[in-house]
Amino acid sequence: MTVRVSEGKRAERRLGWLLCAPAAIVMVAxxxxxxxxxxxxxxxxxxLKFPDEREFVGLSNYITVLSNEYWWTAxxxxxxxxxxxxxxELVLGMGLAVVMxxxxxxxxxxxxxxxxxxxxxxxxAAFSWRYAWTPGTGYLANLFSDGAPxxxxxxxxxxxxxxxxxxxxPFMALLLLAGLALVPxxxxxxxxxxxxxxxxxxxxxxxxxxxxxxxxxxxxxxxxAFRVFDNIYVLTAGANETSSVSMLAYNNLLRGLNxxxxxxxxxxxxxxxxxxxxxxxxxxxxxxxxxxxxRR
Amino acid sequence: xxxxxxxxxSKKYPDGTVAVRxxxxxIADGEFVILVGPSGCGKSTILNMIAGLEDISSGDLRIDxxxxxxxxxxxxDIAMVFQSYALYPNMxxxxxxxxxxxxxxLDKATIDEKVNDAAKVLELTALLDRKPANLSGGQRQxxxxxxxxxxxxxxFLMDEPxxxxxxxxxxxMRTVVxxxxxxxxxxTVYVTHDQTEAMTLGDRVVIVRAGAIQQxxxxxxxxxxxxxxxxxxxxxxxxxxxxxxxxxxGRLRTALGDLPIxxxxxxxxxxxxxxxxxxxxPEHFEDAALVDEAARAKGTEFxxxxxxxxxxxxxxxxxxxxxGERATSAELEELAADAGASDLPTGGGxxxxxxxxxESAVKEGENxxxxxxxxxxxxxxxxxxxNLTLHEGRAAGVTAE
Numbered sequence: 001m002t003v004r005v006s007e008g009k010r011a012e013r014r015l016g017w018l019l020c021a022p023a024a025i026v027m028v029a030x031x032x033x034x035x036x037x038x039x040x041x042x043x044x045x046x047x048l049k050f051p052d053e054r055e056f057v058g059l060s061n062y063i064t065v066l067s068n069e070y071w072w073t074a075x076x077x078x079x080x081x082x083x084x085x086x087x088x089e090l091v092l093g094m095g096l097a098v099v100m101x102x103x104x105x106x107x108x109x110x111x112x113x114x115x116x117x118x119x120x121x122x123x124x125a126a127f128s129w130r131y132a133w134t135p136g137t138g139y140l141a142n143l144f145s146d147g148a149p150x151x152x153x154x155x156x157x158x159x160x161x162x163x164x165x166x167x168x169x170p171f172m173a174l175l176l177l178a179g180l181a182l183v184p185x186x187x188x189x190x191x192x193x194x195x196x197x198x199x200x201x202x203x204x205x206x207x208x209x210x211x212x213x214x215x216x217x218x219x220x221x222x223x224x225a226f227r228v229f230d231n232i233y234v235l236t237a238g239a240n241e242t243s244s245v246s247m248l249a250y251n252n253l254l255r256g257l258n259x260x261x262x263x264x265x266x267x268x269x270x271x272x273x274x275x276x277x278x279x280x281x282x283x284x285x286x287x288x289x290x291x292x293x294x295r296r
Numbered sequence: 297x298x299x300x301x302x303x304x305x306s307k308k309y310p311d312g313t314v315a316v317r318x319x320x321x322x323i324a325d326g327e328f329v330i331l332v333g334p335s336g337c338g339k340s341t342i343l344n345m346i347a348g349l350e351d352i353s354s355g356d357l358r359i360d361x362x363x364x365x366x367x368x369x370x371x372x373d374i375a376m377v378f379q380s381y382a383l384y385p386n387m388x389x390x391x392x393x394x395x396x397x398x399x400x401x402l403d404k405a406t407i408d409e410k411v412n413d414a415a416k417v418l419e420l421t422a423l424l425d426r427k428p429a430n431l432s433g434g435q436r437q438x439x440x441x442x443x444x445x446x447x448x449x450x451x452f453l454m455d456e457p458x459x460x461x462x463x464x465x466x467x468x469m470r471t472v473v474x475x476x477x478x479x480x481x482x483x484t485v486y487v488t489h490d491q492t493e494a495m496t497l498g499d500r501v502v503i504v505r506a507g508a509i510q511q512x513x514x515x516x517x518x519x520x521x522x523x524x525x526x527x528x529x530x531x532x533x534x535x536x537x538x539x540x541x542x543x544x545x546g547r548l549r550t551a552l553g554d555l556p557i558x559x560x561x562x563x564x565x566x567x568x569x570x571x572x573x574x575x576x577x578p579e580h581f582e583d584a585a586l587v588d589e590a591a592r593a594k595g596t597e598f599x600x601x602x603x604x605x606x607x608x609x610x611x612x613x614x615x616x617x618x619x620g621e622r623a624t625s626a627e628l629e630e631l632a633a634d635a636g637a638s639d640l641p642t643g644g645g646x647x648x649x650x651x652x653x654x655e656s657a658v659k660e661g662e663n664x665x666x667x668x669x670x671x672x673x674x675x676x677x678x679x680x681x682x683n684l685t686l687h688e689g690r691a692a693g694v695t696a697e
Binding site for chain 2: 184186187189190191192193194195196197200204205208209211
């Protein structure tokens with residue numbers, strides 16, 4: 001059976017496409033093209049130091065990267081930073097969100113001051129952390145350590161994670177705050193009538209109800225954290241095996257000028273991020289941003 | 297099960313607004329009490345204070361003889377049903393109903409038994425494993441009731457539990473609620489803004505206006521003997537007709553003509569102001585042609601143009617416009633605003649709604665003779681709304697000797 005579409009309906013649909021077109025064209029120009037171009041580059045041997053040796057090599061770059069221990073070390077570092085920082089951010093962000101949600105007096109002030117770290121440019125914040133941890137002149141270094149914490153692997157990673165958390169907890173809190181606002185007051189009242197303590201209300205009612213918001217917040221932050229770059233670049237520049245995958249890709253692309261290998265790494269990061277997003281959306285049922293959450 | 301006593305309970309917000317003013321109310325064990333009033337009158341605030349969801353600014357609240365002002369809701373052993381039902385969306389019907397029992401740390405077998413029993417009473421057994429999102433409005437409402445009855449609390453509080461249902465289901469659920477309450481015999485406080493619900497459900501009805509109780513009584517008593525203009529106008533549908541009246545030469549001058557005043561009422565009116573408001577319920581009118589001689593003597597007749605006839609089958613609602621002043625008072629304006637009537641065009645003169653027998657041959661556009669029963673008329677003082685014909689709590693019309 002063919003569905004007959006009325007003239008008005010068709011005109012409306014055409015208008016819809018026309019209205020979408022500018023955004024779609026810009027998207028294709030600034031994202032689709034670079035992605036496809038990276039994929040194309042990643043399939044070639046292409047080192048700007050030896051431009052004459054450029055040739056199509058298929059998946060050989062991928063074999064090179066995936067069998068390289070530097071890649072896997074960086075991958076491990078990235079995963080560590082991602083998991084630890086996102087986990088801590090979730091807890092702290094939730095605490096901050098609850099405080100912001102509950103605050104009645106000076107609400108604006110509390111929210112604004114909580115957001116300051118997020119408003120500071122990452123590189124600037126990273127430099128202030130670096131100075132703070134520099135032995136001799138830095139206040140934190142003098143306070144907590146007698147060595148040079150940014151020259152050792154474990155402490156460097158801890159400081160990188162600390163900088164990440166400090167910077168993005170407010171963002172997490174803001175996303176969670178939106179989720180908290182979605183929990184109907186009546187539900188919490190009902191729970192307290194049913195005999196729940198404040199903690200039970202939080203764990204058994206608030207958290208499950210705002211689960212979609214939590215998952216969206218985790219998704220955003222995980223994808224963001226996996227691409228960690230600025231903090232590492234400023235704090236350690238990847239020394240003592242503190243490189244993230246982004247850092248490694250950057251070094252190969254812009255320092256080593258090896259477009260083939262660098263692009264391969266970029267594509268692998270892209271794939272990793274896509275897999276994580278897939279896991280979040282499919283396995284945990286995270287509502288994709290913008291989709292109606294009609295699952296009450 | 298328990299009695300609930302409110303002793304001079306008030307609610308004052310930090311910004312100085314007084315939501316509830318010195319409410320005195322004694323709710324007996326097992327009684328079904330309805331709090332009714334227009335939106336924003338403070339009835340929900342009273343309920344929330346009983347629940348413990350809002351602090352009491354002053355006065356005492358006693359449940360089962362014990363002062364509970366400072367007890368947390370969970371320590372008061374009271375269950376509440378919310379207008380939004382407030383079902384936990386992440387839990388199945390079974391888990392929703394078991395929630396208060398699980399928090400009370402009952403063992404699993406007892407919980408299962410109680411949940412199954414409650415589900416049977418409310419016909420929810422087939423729905424136990426569904427999530428609230430997959431239930432209809434009426435089913436959700438029943439689950440909310442189930443969650444309340446499952447733990448056998450001292451009292452039920454219901455905050456407009458039927459307001460989110462469509463009209464037909466609301467009428468059905470009304471009987472469900474009523475039967476359930478009778479069967480369980482649990483003290484119940486029920487808040488509604490719907491006077492029909494109030495009249496049909498409760499043992500006693502409490503009429504609240506602007507944070508203060510106007511009158512407490514059995515539904516019929518409130519209907520027959522309203523203490524003031526507000527109660528008179530709030531209870532009854534279609535509502536009572538109000539006309540301007542003045543006392544002159546021992547008679548009442550109204551838009552319906554001059555009405556005789558009996559000696560008893562004359563006594564009651566001795567210190568009343570000259571200008572009054574007369575209140576007549578729609579059913580106290582009748583087509584003059586259908587009134588027999590004996591009844592005719594109890595009332596008076598007048599003639600007015602018929603504006604509109606609504607035939608309800610069992611009777612006819614006939615609308616008249618009569619010449620004369622419209623009754624005005626703060627209470628009436630508030631009632632009109634609550635009913636949304638302040639937005640309606642009113643035209644000149646005073647409007648009259650009457651309920652005549654179905655046999656009446658009344659026709660739109662014609663002048664018709666209508667009889668009015670003077671034994672059922674109320675007189676109100678427009679300045680404070682007090683019912684002047686009320687004597688020892690009872691009203692007996694204007695002609696009583």
